[in-house]
Amino acid sequence: MTLSGKQIRGTTMRIGLTINYVGDFRDMVNELVDYEAAGLEIVFVPEAYSFDAVSQLGFIAARTNRLQVASGVLPLYTRTPTLLAMTAAGIDYISGGRFTLGIGTSGPQVVEGFHGVPFDAPLGRTREVVEICRKVWRRERVQYEGKYYRLPLPADHGTGLGKPLKLINHPVRERIPIVIGAVGPANVAVTAEIADGWKPVFYVPECADAVWGSSLRKGHSRRGSALGALDIITQTYLTISDDKAIIANAMDGARPLLARYIGGMGAKGKNFYHDLACRYGYQAAADTVQDLYLAGRRSDAEAAVPADLIRQTQLIGSRAEVAERLAAFAASGVTTVNVTPKAPTRQERVGLIETTREMVEQL
Numbered sequence: 001m002t003l004s005g006k007q008i009r010g011t012t013m014r015i016g017l018t019i020n021y022v023g024d025f026r027d028m029v030n031e032l033v034d035y036e037a038a039g040l041e042i043v044f045v046p047e048a049y050s051f052d053a054v055s056q057l058g059f060i061a062a063r064t065n066r067l068q069v070a071s072g073v074l075p076l077y078t079r080t081p082t083l084l085a086m087t088a089a090g091i092d093y094i095s096g097g098r099f100t101l102g103i104g105t106s107g108p109q110v111v112e113g114f115h116g117v118p119f120d121a122p123l124g125r126t127r128e129v130v131e132i133c134r135k136v137w138r139r140e141r142v143q144y145e146g147k148y149y150r151l152p153l154p155a156d157h158g159t160g161l162g163k164p165l166k167l168i169n170h171p172v173r174e175r176i177p178i179v180i181g182a183v184g185p186a187n188v189a190v191t192a193e194i195a196d197g198w199k200p201v202f203y204v205p206e207c208a209d210a211v212w213g214s215s216l217r218k219g220h221s222r223r224g225s226a227l228g229a230l231d232i233i234t235q236t237y238l239t240i241s242d243d244k245a246i247i248a249n250a251m252d253g254a255r256p257l258l259a260r261y262i263g264g265m266g267a268k269g270k271n272f273y274h275d276l277a278c279r280y281g282y283q284a285a286a287d288t289v290q291d292l293y294l295a296g297r298r299s300d301a302e303a304a305v306p307a308d309l310i311r312q313t314q315l316i317g318s319r320a321e322v323a324e325r326l327a328a329f330a331a332s333g334v335t336t337v338n339v340t341p342k343a344p345t346r347q348e349r350v351g352l353i354e355t356t357r358e359m360v361e362q363l
Contacts, residue, residue, distance in 0.1 A: 013360045016042040016338040021050035034350045036067045039357030044072025049114040061095035070100035073181040077111045081129045085136035089171040097172045104181030107266050130194050137174045141166045183272045185215045192219025197231035204280050204312045205332035211279050231335050238315045238339035238352050240322050250316045255302035262286050263293025263301045323359045330363050
């Protein structure tokens with residue numbers, strides 16, 4: 001099996017958006033109403049060491065009508081599996097069945113540094129969290145004997161008074177979609193096996209099969225038919241213009257994010273995003289970006305991000321160039337493209353969503 005849109009999903013690509021956890025969230029939500037009218041279909045709210053995503057998701061659900069809302073992503077170490085399930089059921093209820101639970105492991109820097117929780121067994125914990133969430137949504141009495149989670153808690157680990165409970169409320173859906181943010185080969189294989197969607201990072205469609213194809217095929221070979229097709233979700237900045245100065249500015253605008261992830265997320269020798277850039281064929285540049293970033297020379301690190309990597313991962317260019325990149329994403333299997341429209345005015349940003357919707361409909 002090759003990594004192709006028809007084989008993975010076979011449906012029209014969705015237009016999504018990820019809200020930045022830096023900036024005025026309320027201003028962005030005010031624009032979401034216009035984006036929704038322009039054709040935006042889903043919005044993801046991230047959670048790092050920032051404001052929590054859950055309160056913001058509730059606010060968005062109240063301000064929109066048909067827009068799907070998703071966490072993108074909640075670190076699975078920072079909440080118990082049953083709390084994740086309760087939270088998802090609650091947001092799904094207030095949104096009228098519009099919620100997608102996005103989860104991921106985050107990384108040791110955040111999990112251990114900000115939350116003080118050991119970063120261990122990401123694969124095993126991910127699988128067990130997913131299984132427990134689905135039991136909760138089916139309103140089963142939650143009895144679970146996993147390697148990492150045991151419910152109720154055994155007597156030798158607590159008071160012995162714990163009892164199997166089921167969710168009091170009746171969820172809108174017993175199958176809330178689960179999207180997993182995964183980068184490493186083993187994580188991606190597990191995601192393709194158990195999740196409804198996969199959210200990679202810095203996705204280069206031309207390299208997707210070489211980097212992730214074997215993992216996706218391995219996961220799909222174990223995937224239950226009830227799950228349906230895997231939604232593949234990318235994240236990209238969006239600027240459409242024939243003005244070379246605007247394009248150059250947009251390219252530079254993408255550099256800080258790439259530099260922060262490749263250079264500063266984690267530590268030297270333990271950075272998933274740096275490893276991914278190396279797997280894309282940019283090892284020398286990735287090493288330079290990381291060395292400069294960790295040395296505190298952030299502007300130099302940003303300048304060292306390869307222009308080709310920006311062009312491959314982002315939707316920046318003329319209408320024809322952006323349409324070509326969208327077609328490349330679709331051909332590689334992408335079914336949801338999350339865009340961050342970059343333009344000086346609200347009207348122009350809404351126009352970017354409308355234009356992208358038109359191009360997607362022509363694929």
